[in-house]
Amino acid sequence: MKLVFATNNLNKLTEVQKMLPNSIELLSLKDINCFDEIEETATTLEGNAKIKANYITKKFGYNCFADDTGLEVIALNGGPGVYSARYAGEPANAENNMQKLLTELNNKPNRDAQFRTSICLNLDGNQFLFDGICKGSILISKHGEKGFGYDPIFQPEGYNKSFAEMTPEEKNKISHRGLAIQQLVAFLKSIS
Numbered sequence: 001m002k003l004v005f006a007t008n009n010l011n012k013l014t015e016v017q018k019m020l021p022n023s024i025e026l027l028s029l030k031d032i033n034c035f036d037e038i039e040e041t042a043t044t045l046e047g048n049a050k051i052k053a054n055y056i057t058k059k060f061g062y063n064c065f066a067d068d069t070g071l072e073v074i075a076l077n078g079g080p081g082v083y084s085a086r087y088a089g090e091p092a093n094a095e096n097n098m099q100k101l102l103t104e105l106n107n108k109p110n111r112d113a114q115f116r117t118s119i120c121l122n123l124d125g126n127q128f129l130f131d132g133i134c135k136g137s138i139l140i141s142k143h144g145e146k147g148f149g150y151d152p153i154f155q156p157e158g159y160n161k162s163f164a165e166m167t168p169e170e171k172n173k174i175s176h177r178g179l180a181i182q183q184l185v186a187f188l189k190s191i192s
Contacts, residue, residue: 001025001192003123004032006052006066015172019185023192032060045070045082046129049120057122065121065184069177071150073113073138075105084150094149101138102153111138115154115176119184128187132180147171 003020004027005013017026029035038055040048045068052066070081080087080101088096105111112135119130135157142152144164151163156174163171172178 002027002062003188004029004056004060004062004064006038006056006064012177015168016181016185019181021189021192024188027062029056032056032062034060040068040082043082045116045118046120046131048082049118049129050127053120053122053127063121063123065119067117067119067177067180069115069117071101071113071115071154073101073105073111075108075110075112098142098150098153101150102141105138112136113138113154115150117176117180119180121184121187130180130183130187132176132178132183134174134176134179 001023002025005016006029007013008029010028013026013028020026034056036055036059038052040051042048042051048068049066052068053064056062056064056066068082070084072078072081080097084097086092088100114133114135117132121128121130136155136159137157139153139155139162142164143162144152144166146166146168147164151171153162155162159166163175
């Protein structure tokens with residue numbers, strides 16, 4: 001079975017391919033000659049994942065899955081959420097996003113947060129959703145050099161280090177994206 005992962009991130013693609021059964025050939029957007037900018041206009045993570053998956057299925061005819069991820073902070077009423085990637089405005093910049101978040105949380109006692117990933121799978125005319133959540137808190141300052149996005153200021157529950165201080169293997173076992181992908185992989189294995 002051929003399955004498109006609606007991403008241009010080759011690291012994510014390789015990681016997921018390693019988790020899938022050999023009967024599934026994973027394709028990237030580049031593999032299907034899709035260089036379109038797919039606008040994420042929904043107000044929810046699920047909505048954006050659906051937009052991307054539906055776009056690929058409708059335009060290219062492939063079974064496909066897509067994901068969207070957001071950081072949800074309790075003291076900010078769930079924000080930045082679906083707007084996490086462009087929280088500090090354009091151009092999208094992880095450093096500016098982190099600084100804006102740290103500034104907004106300054107002097108706020110509740111720093112509880114969670115990362116959430118939603119995956120939408122379009123498979124043979126049916127649609128399936130998978131969610132992964134990693135609870136934690138926002139640190140006062142950045143820690144670590146690994147990872148990307150908000151990783152240097154997010155400390156997962158039960159750990160004394162940030163995502164940016166973890167190896168990719170450590171992070172993938174507990175991360176929101178890792179958990180959502182594990183659900184997707186288990187589902188695909190169950191039907192293959």
